Amino acid sequence: MSIKIGFLINPIAGMGGRVGLKGTDGVVDEAVRLGAHPVARQKAEEMLRAFSTFDQNHQEVLWITCAGNMGDAALEAVGITQKQIVYSPRGNTTSAHDTKNACTHFLTQHLDLLVFCGGDGTARDIFTVVDKKIPLLGIPAGVKMHSGIFGVTTHATAKMLYAFITKQLTVGDAEIMDLDEELYRRGEWKIRLYGIARGIIEPTYIQVGKSCFESVSDDEVKDELADHIKDELEKHSDRMFLFCTGGTIDYIAKKLNIDNTLLGIDAVYQKKLLAKDINEEQILQLLKQYPKAKILLSPIGAQGFILGRGNLQLSPAVITKIGIENIIVVATPSKLIHTPVLRVDTGDALLDRRFAKHGYLMVVIGYRLSRVMKLQTNSF
C-alpha cells in the first residue's frame, strides 16, 4: 500500500528575511519592494531531488498537494507524477489563509505525513488547523525556524523523509515555536512556545535479550520520567516544584494527576497544584511563602533551549532565588539524539555566566537514570 504524503509550499516564505523583516506574512509587498525574491519553491525542489537520490528503490508514495506554486509546480519540476491536487488557491498571491485552507483539505485525506516548506509562521498556521492529527516535517525556507519539526537543511529533511517512509523513524512530540508578536510590537525579540505538534523522531530501543531489542514508545519513556519525578516530589515534600512548558512536562503532570497548563508554568507542592499558569510576579510571590523550590523543565528539541525560549516567566530573579542546582532537566533519549547541546539565554549576562561556569548539566533520561549534557549560554 502506498504512503500518502501531503506536500505544501508557502510560496512567499523566507522572502522577508533577506530584506531584514521579521517574517513575510502581511508584508510581502514591502518585501518585494525591498528587492526580495521567492525562495521556497527552490528549497522544496532541492529537498525533492535529494529525496529521489535516497529513494533508489522507488517507494510507493502518493503526493497529496496544492495547485501551482503551493506544491504541484515543484513536484512537476522534479518529475513526480504520482500526485493528486486537493486545493487550488484563488489568484496569484497566496497568504496564511491559503495555507490554512489547504490544511483543511489535507485533513480529509488520511495522510501519513505532511511535508511543508516555510518557516515558523507557516508551521503555526498549519498547526492551528491540523493540531496533532497529522505529523509534520518542515523544509526550512522561512525567516525563522525555531520549531522542532524542521530538518536542519533541505538535504537533512530529505533524509528524514526517506527514513520515515522506510519506517526507520517514528512519530513523537515536537514544539511549535514562533516570535511572541505582542512582545515584538513592544520592541522585544522573544520566541515563545505555541503548542506541541507531532513530528518525526528517532525511536528509543531497549535490550530485551542478548541481541534482541525492542522499540519503546516515547510515552513509555515519559512514564519512566513521571515515575522519577513522583519520587522527587515525595523525597522533597518540603519544596515547591515549578512545572514548566512543553510536551514532556505536560505528560508528566497529567500522569501525576496534576491539572497543569501546556504552555504555562504551574506551581506544585506535595503533589498538589498550588497555582496555575503563573507569571514572574506570581512566582516571586509564591517563593516568599515557599522559599525552597525546584524547577522542572525540558529542552526544546534540536535547539536545546532550557531557559529563554518559551518560559520567560522564569526570569533571572526567579532562577537566582531558586538556584541553578535546583533545576531538574528531563528529556527523552529520542529528543537528545537531535539535541547536541543545551542552551541558556536568561537575558542576564551575569546569570548566563554562572551557567557557563557549570559547562554541563545532568539530564534525567529515564527512571533514576541520567546523563551529562553540554551547556552553552546565549543564543545563536
Next chain:
Amino acid sequence: MMTQITKRHPNKFLKDEYNELVKNHLEWNIRILESGSKPHSIVNGKEVIMLCSNNYLNLSNHPRLVKGAIDAAQKYGAGSGSVRAIAGTLKIHTEVEKRLARFKRTEAALIYQTGFAANSGLIPQLVGEGDIVISDELNHGSIIDGVRLTKADRAIYKHRDMSDLERVLKDADKKYRRILIITDGVFSMDGDIAPMDKIVKLANEFGAMTYVDDAHGEGVIGEDGRGIGAHFHIEGKIDVEMGTFSKAFGVVGGLIAGSQDLVNFAYNKSRTWLLSGSHPPAVSGAQLAAIDVLETEPEHVKRLWDNTSYFKKELNSLGFNTGGSETPITPVIVGESGKAKELSNKLYEEGVFALPIVFPMVARDKARIRTMMNAGLTQKDLDFALNKFEKLGKQLSII
C-alpha cells in the same frame, strides 16, 4: 448485578508472543553443533571454520581440561548436592578459588554459577538507595540487568570518555553516599578496551568503587591472559574484577577477584550465589585445569594474538573496515543491516561461520560481521576464511 466476565486464557500469550517475534524476524534460530566447539565445527550438519565462538584459546577441547573434568567427576561424583552455603561447597571449589586468586594476583576470588549470576547477584548488593552507579553507555546487558535490580540512581557516561566520566563524578560527589563506576573490560561489539588505569585513577580521586566485567578480556589480555588488571599493571587495584570461565577458559562459571573483604561480603549477600546449586565437580575440575594450562602453556595466548594480528592485517589490506578493535574480536563493518545478514549467510554457505550484528545493536550504518579469533585455527584456515571474505566482499560491493 454481576457482570459476565469473559474467562481469561491462561497461556495463549506464549504462542502469540513467539509468533510476533517470528513475524519481526527477532526469534533465535538455534544452530546445533554436532562436533563440540572446535576451530572446525559441524554446525547444522555442515563443516565450517568457527569464527563466532568465545572459545578464544580453544581450551574447551584441551586434553588436560577434559581429563580434569573426568578425574573430578570420578573423585567427587556428578553433582554437588546442594547450594554452596549449605552443603554444596566441595574442596575442589575452594581449590579453584585459591588458584584463581593467585592467577589474578588478588587477595581472594569467588566462583559464581555464571557470569550473569555474578553481575545480577553482586551489583545490587554493592549499591542501594542514596548511592549511584555510573556506567559506560555501551555496557553489556547483564550489567544493565544487575543495575536495574538496585535502588541506586544511575548515570551513564559516553563510551570510554574519561572527561564525561569526570563530569558525572563531580556532580555525583556532592549528592551520594557510595559511587560505583562500572564498565565492560573488553567491549563485545567493537573489541575495544576500557581505559581501566584512568578509571581507577579518577575513582580514587572521588572515593568511588570500580567494577569491571572482563568476560572478553579474561584469558585474552594481560600477561598470560590474566585479564584487564594485568593488562594495565593495576592488579589488585580494581575493587571488583568480574569475569567468566565460559569464554577463553573454555568451561563455564562466573568469577570475581579482589580483596578478602569483597569475597566475604559477596558470598554472604549475593542472592544468586546463595540460592543456586554449586557447580558439578567436573566443571570445577576443568576450571582448575584451565588455570593450570594458562600458567604453564603460554603458547595458546600467543597463538591467539598471532592469529588476530594476521587476520586483522589481511582484512585491512583487502580493504575491509575493521573499526577500532584492539582485541581478538574483529568487526568487519559492512554498513547496512541487510548486507551484513547477506554476507553472513553466504559465508556460512562457503564454510565460514560468523554472525552479523545489526541495528539497533550497533548504529544503522555500522552493521557488521563480528569475528572472534580462535587460537586453534591454522594459517591455512585463516587464508581460507580470508579468501571467502574477499570473494563475497567483492560480490556484495563492500570492497
